[in-house]
Amino acid sequence: MGEGGRARVDSELSEGTCRGDKGLLNTACKSVVPRSRRPPTYLRQYDCRPPPIVIPLLSTIQLVLFIYDGVRLGGITASGPVDPESPLIYSPYRRREVWRLLTYMLVHVGWVHIVYNLIVQLLVGLPLELVHKWWRVGIVYLCGVLAGSLATSVLDPRVFLAGASGGVYALLTAHLADLVLNWAEMEFAFVRLGILLLLAGTDVGVAIYNRYGTETGNKVAYTAHLAGALAGLLMGHVALRNLRLLRWERVLWWVSLVTYLLLVLVMVVFNAAAPEGYFPPQDV
Incomplete structure (x- = not known):
């Protein structure tokens, strides 16, 4: 078979890798997979089974809980409702309830907050x-959420924390890192970079304004945005699928994993051994 014939077959195979919905997966691959990882020998290993699970499930739970809190607390506004007594929100006065380090991702502060996320x-x-499959994306998301709450507890120890921003920023920067590392092979790279930076910059700006420019009683942290972004940069290399791992990428894989684990360990140890008075007194 000549070069033209092979190219035509390759194109047909790459369009048909999604067993049942080739257009959907092909579009997804073009948006997140660089050209060098799209030959049929690689794309055959992608399929739509199982379909996306983590992101739709989390989004549904977050939306249902937000509506429930709005009804329970008497209304929804751009910056509310906020329930500091929620068993899910991260509270600096209930640090012993360690599940809050993750469950804060399920509750949001106002319709602007949840709509953006x-x-x-x-x-x-x-x-x-x-x-990349649900479990890989789930790892990146949860690593961002955990990094966000731990960093907030260490760097901003007297604020509440609510929202999925740690996980969302982990997804953003995991995608951003892949975009930058494969810049020459990604379609519309400048447009994508601009959109990602605009989304991230706008949200961080709003979060900082809400923290320092308003007079609300319970201040909500924005440190989780930055910590989640760092977690996504590190764990995106570790968890997301790479069918052709080069030597330098193997080194980067280990550096990223060890760096993330060390940062988490340092923050956990600090939480356990911080000097008296650093954290607010705990509710009994």
């Missing part, structure tokens, strides 16, 4: 999950 995690998370 839902849009970004669906826009970025669904293509990632189609290509």
